Amino acid sequence: MVYSQRSLAARHLLLSHLLLAIWEAGSGHVHYSVPEEAKHGTFVGRIAQDLGLELAELVPRLFRVASKGRRNLLEVNLQNGILFVNSRIDREELCGRSTVCSIHLEVIVERPLQVFHVEVEVKDINDNPPRFFRQEQRLFILESRIADSRFPLEGASDMDIGANAELRYKLNSNEYFDLDVKRNEEETNFLELVLKKPVDREETQEHHLLLIAIDGGKPELTGTVQLLINVLDANDNAPEFDKSIYNVRLLENTPNGTLVIKLNASDADEGINKEIVYLFSNLVLDNVKSKFIIDSNSGEITVKGELDYEDCNLYEINVDAVDKSTFPLTGHCKVIVKLLDENDNTPEMVITSLSLPVQEDAQVGAVIALISLSDRDSGANGQVTCTLSPSHIPFKLVSTFKNYYSLVLDSALDRESVSDYAVVVTARDGGSPSLSATASVSVEVADVNDNAPAFAQPEYTVFVKENNAPGCHIFTVSARDADAQENALVSYSLVERRVGERALSSYVSVHAESGKVYALQPLDHEELELLQFQVSARDAGVPPLGSNVTLQVFVLDENDNAPALLPPGAGGVGGAVSQLVSRSVGAGHVVAKVRAVDADSGYNAWLSYELQPSAGGARSPFRVGLYTGEISTTRALDEADAPRQRLLVLVKDHGEPALVSTATVLLSLVDSGQAPKTPSRVSVGAASVDTALVDVNVYLIIAICAVSSLLVLTLLLYTALRCSAPPTQGVCGPGKSTLVCSSAVGSWSYSQQRRQRVCSGEGPPKTDLMAFSPSLPQAPSSSDNPRQPNPDWRYSASLRAGMHSSVHLEEAGVLRAGPGGPDQQWPTVSSATPEPEAGEVSPPVGAGVNSNSWTFKYGPGNPKQSGPEPKKQTQVSFLLRRKGEASQPRQ
Structure with missing residues (x-):
């Protein structure tokens, strides 16, 4: 019957413990209790269920239990999630005489990291009997002591607490002594041996008593001590x-x-x-x-x-x-x-479970470290708070339990801005003055591939001379990746496309590691003036990131084409050609003309004509125009002149070194009476041709003026639309000078204000027209001191022979002023001579883009000629591309 009552009481106690554990689990942490000296395997609680964890995830998530400063007193069965007693628990060894004794467990679950706190209270059982410090206590009592004299005795101590440590004392029955027990304000027992009646030394010299201490446990435990009382004779x-x-x-x-x-x-x-x-x-x-x-x-x-x-x-x-x-x-x-108590103990700090390094893309709130604090002092001196420094770091402390903190991520990380943090954790108690302890945590930020390789500028302009050696290095691209290690390892490749009928990779290649760009074959300016392509830079991250850069490779012209003579059918002299010349012609009469073209550009295509001196040293009555190729008489012919004149004309370009071609002209001098009627017909034909050319020139000028007016209106409308939009840099107002055309000798034209392009629509290449404003230097304080207009006006023309259209301003060119103004005879290529009064001939303006160009300068007239009223000088340039040439994009 007693056994069943004890079993029933134990069941009620276990049930109350379970209900208390369930209630406290809902309040933020789990609380259990277990009696000390419990046997191995004793059930404590269903910890996995109370923490809301599934049994199947305990092992994969690395479920583990740790207790601070304790052996493995408690353990968890990972199969059923039950917390059980693993080894002997002695409450007195753990907590001494402390009223409350508990084992604090940290339950750590990773993937993701979670931390739970479990408190297991160790209940005291009556396992310690009362103990006296000595086995025997000796007292000396004079026989003269009167009744009710008192003698202090040493009490017993019990290591248990509560009712198990509440002691009561008994003294074995005797006629002389009694026991008096008092409790002082410190809740300790004060024992006194009370003399009930005087003792007589002559009767009994020694008294032997047994003092028994009994605790309040169930069952009761006792301790005893022998009292040896010696009776003295005197005082x-x-x-x-x-x-x-x-x-x-x-x-x-x-x-x-x-x-x-x-x-x-x-x-x-x-x-x-x-x-x-x-x-x-x-x-x-x-x-x-x-x-x-x-x-x-x-x-x-x-x-x-x-x-x-x-x-x-x-x-x-x-x-x-x-x-x-x-x-x-x-x-x-x-x-x-x-x-x-004095505040003489500094707080103690333990940092565990460091999740380092931290990925820079870690989520806000991720736990980085666990911090536990303790202080041996009591009261306010032992109350510890924890702070973090410096203040601008992306971390914070979160209190998870008393004296337990978690270091968590407070804001997003960026390794490229800060790659590591020196975090200082300070623990400070509540004493006065307070004591503190610090610990430094180095948090390294691990890189993720979140930066694409970046080039210094979006595009590069490269100049390469034609006829380069195969495999020559023409440029090096370089991209920088702000990431680290493999994420910053950059490789380069071409963005493949078609260049005409061929693939881009047949022209150039790029080294994957160094970024060096090589020309795989010799480039020909006459075939390809501009090669535009993209190079891709890609890092080795997962997934990889990349970016592109544009390369504009301008192929510079070299003098690799000699002048080519046009056949006689094209209106000029080619090879050896015979021509009849009447002896009656006067000085300056044009008897023949040599025509030649050069496939090069710029100065390499600027041709000049020279007459080779005769072998006999005799002075020839003919000369050739330096830039026109027209053969004319230097004087009137007479009978002394040989009837057959053989002229050797050298056609030279202005390249370095110059290339030369020769043309042989055979002139037969005949009397005017012997001249065939063909010259008259030729003269009439020449007159009709001159008239036809005048008409063609008029139509050409009208067409140019119409196109120019339409272009100006288009530019004005475009400028008005752009300026009406919100102002952006480079739309209205001055901007960076932009390269428009190139020359082999480095003479460039820029547009200071704007750049426009008029292109043909889809379909086969057509003649296109480009207009740009002149490159004028900016004078300081131009608004206060405007530049004076040039005192002369010039017309400069350079025509490349072989145009599909038969427009030749050198044959005849007449521009007339507006109504009421005088007629102005413009200098032409046919009449241009090296002398100053004959006008000025300049090299081709648009030679670098392989096109024909005219430049008209309107301004004050030549003093030797009557011209329009002085006006501000204006220059308009027209570039006419030959029909059939592909238009290269101009950036």
């Missing part, structure tokens, strides 16, 4: 203290020599029996004697050793006052010294 009056118990409060760490208390006892006897000596009672323990010392004459108790509240906060000192009689009498008192 009437024993010394007496003012109080039987003295209470003293003393700060810990009090220096040696500090006075604790001065005791004073008095004796009613006379003479030597009144002289008192103060001594520690033989009940005083050795650890008390190591901390305090008493002056036997003055009764002063002073500090002897180091006092530490954390080691012991209460000392009981039994003092005897003994007179100097032959048969001394003794008075007794107890001094209770209670230590007061």
Whole structure:
């Protein structure tokens, strides 16, 4: 029956513990209780279920339990999620005499990281019997002591707590002595042996008693001590203290020599029996004697050793006052010294479970480290708070339990901005002054591939001379990736496309690692003026990121084409050609013309004509125009001139070195009467041709003016639309000068204000027209001091022979002024000579883009000619591309 009642009580206790654990699990943490000395395997609680975890995920998520400073007293069965007792639990060993004793468990679950706190309270059982420090206590009592005299006894101690440590005492039955137990304000028992009636030494010299201490546990445990009482023959009056118990409060760490208390006892006897000596009672323990010392004459108790509240906060000192009689009498008192805590212990900090390095794309709130704090002091001195520094770091502390914190990510990370952080954790107690401890945590940020390779500029312009060696290095592209390691390893490749009928990779290649661009074959300016392509830079990250850069490779012309003579059918002389010349012609008469073209551009295509001197050294009556190729007479022909004239014309370009072609002209001089009628017909034909050319020139000028007017209107409308939009850099107003056309000698034209392009629509290549404003230097303070117009006006023309259209301004060109103005005969290529009064001929303006160009400058007329009124000088340039040439894009 007793066994069943105990079993029922145990079941009720277990059920209450389970209900308490479930209630506390819902309040933020799990609380269990277990009795000490429980057997191995004793059930504590279903920890996985109470924490809301599935049994199947315990092993994959690396479920583990850790207890601070404890052995593996408790363990979890990963198969059923039950917390059980793993080894012997001794509450007194864990917590001593502390009222509350619990084992704190940290339950850590990773993937993702979660931390739970479980508190297991260890319940006390009555497993420690009361114990006396000595097996025997000896007392000396004078036979003269009257009844009700009292003698202090040393009590027992019990390592248990609560009711299990509540002691009561019994004394074996006798006729002389009784036991009196009192409780002081410190809740300790004060035992006194009370003399019920005087003893007689002659009757009994020694009394043997048994003192029994019984605790309040179930079942009760007892401890005993033998009391040996010796009866002395002498003294009437024993010394007496003012109080039987003295209470003293003393700060810990009090220096040696500090006075604790001065005791004073008095004796009613006379003479030597009144002289008192103060001594520690033989009940005083050795650890008390190591901390305090008493002056036997003055009764002063002073500090002897180091006092530490954390080691012991209460000392009981039994003092005897003994007179100097032959048969001394003794008075007794107890001094209770209670230590007061001082803030003399700095907080202790333990940092565990560092999740380092931290990925820079980690989610906000990710747990990086776990921090546990402790302080051996008590009260406010042991209350610890935790802070983080510096303040601008992307981390924060989150309190998870008392004295437990988590270091978590507070904002997004960027390794390219900051690659590591020095985080300082400071723990500070609540004492005055407060004490602190710091720990430094180095948080390294791991790189992820979040930056694409970047080039210094979006496009590059490269100039390469034609006829380069195969495989020559023409440029190096370089992209920088802000990431690290493999994420910053950049490789280069071509963005493949078609260039005409061929693939881009047949022209150029790029080295994957160095970014060097090579020309795989010789480039020909006459075939390809501009090669535009893209190079891709891609990193080695997962997934890889990349970007492109545009390369504009301009193929510069070299003088690799000699002048080519046009056949006679094209209106010129080619090879050896015969021509009849009447002897009646005067000086300056044009008798023939040599025509040639050069496939090169710029100065390499600018041709000049020279007449090779005759072998005999005789002066020829003919000359050739330096830039026109027209053969004309230098004087009137006479009979002395040889009837057959053989002229050798050298056609040279202006390249370095110059290339030369030769043309042979055979002239037969005939009398005017012998001249065939063909010249007259030729003259009439020439007149009709001149008239036709004049008409063609008029139509050409009208067409150019119409196209120019339409272009100007288009530009004005485009400018008005762009300026009406919100202002952006480079739309209205001055911007960076932009390259429009090139030349082999480095003469460039720029557009300071704007660049326009008029292109033909889809379909086969057509003649296109490009107009741009002149490249004029910016004069300082132009608004205050405008530049004066050029005092002369010129017409400069350069025509490349072989145009599909038969428009030749050198044959005839007449521009007439507006209504009411005088007629102006413009200088043409046919009439241009090196002399200043004959006009000025300049090299081709648009030679670098392989096109024909005219430049008209309107301004004050030549002083030798009557011209229009002086006006501000204006230059309009037209570039006419030959029909059939593909238009290269101009950026």
